[in-house]
């Protein structure tokens with residue numbers, strides 16, 4: 663058994679399957695966009711903004727995350743946001759990304775989905791052409807809003823469907839169970855989109871069951887509270903249902919008091935198909951590689967476990983079987 667150094671972790675071809683583009687808005691870029699757009703942020707400078715990133719729970723974070731997203735106004739802003747993230751991916755050895763964007767965060771401020779998607783898609787295309795990073799975009803509904811609002815969002819996005827391949831569900835989990843969104847997920851499935859949902863981050867194991875049974879998701883985002891139901895853990899193992907786990911997010915939002923208490927490697931050893939992801943890297947202190955490093959340092963992750971996590975990220979992705987096989991061959995070389 664040996665422990666992986668950071669260069670080894672970087673060299674593993676990895677996919678990132680759970681990150682919110684709005685959550686990669688670094689304070690420096692937020693201030694630059696605010697200036698470009700003539701907005702005054704309620705913080706004196708970058709340091710004051712970073713100092714505010716102390717969260718007691720998910721809602722504390724979401725309040726700042728939505729406030730920060732207000733700096734995003736133009737097509738170029740969405741481009742710059744996405745491009746900055748892709749450059750971080752290149753530096754971390756991320757070869758494929760399936761990011762979320764939250765259209766309702768912006769339509770409510772009068773920014774059409776077409777404008778958001780134009781900037782995001784242009785950057786993703788450049789990511790493929792210039793950095794060799796492939797991508798599939800996920801449109802995520804805000805669960806604190808109504809299902810009717812989600813349906814209106816899907817309808818506005820349908821004429822732009824060439825830009826995204828799946829729908830997701832995020833924002834305030836407690837009190838907004840998956841069953842609230844059964845109809846809109848059925849409509850999305852009917853239209854041919856894959857489905858994923860945040861469940862079991864702060865919410866109970868039953869929300870994971872609802873996401874599986876009612877929303878018919880192909881991955882669970884977070885899912886770490888599955889351990890509260892041994893029967894559910896067995897189901898996740900037997901169905902090889904991927905969990906997109908976000909270690910730094912979970913400790914920064916106090917889902918786990920300390921990284922040494924995180925359950926990701928226990929789940930991996932039990933046979934659950936877990937992956938490592940960064941969620942909102944600008945707010946939680948690190949991109950994908952930093953999450954691998956944090957798990958290695960706190961939980962003594964082995965090389966074999968790191969390779970298994972990277973492998974899971976490829977096989978849980980929306981890449982075709984052929985594309986997955988290519989990355990798995992490269993992963994075997996790097997391992």
Ligand SMILES: Nc1ncnc2[nH]cnc12
Pocket residue numbers: 682685720727832833834835860863911941942
């Ligand atoms: N960790 C998270 N949970 C729920 N909604 C989110 N939106 C952005 N990050 C999120």
Ligand SMILES: [Zn+2]
Pocket residue numbers: 680681682832860883941
């Ligand atoms: Zn998330």
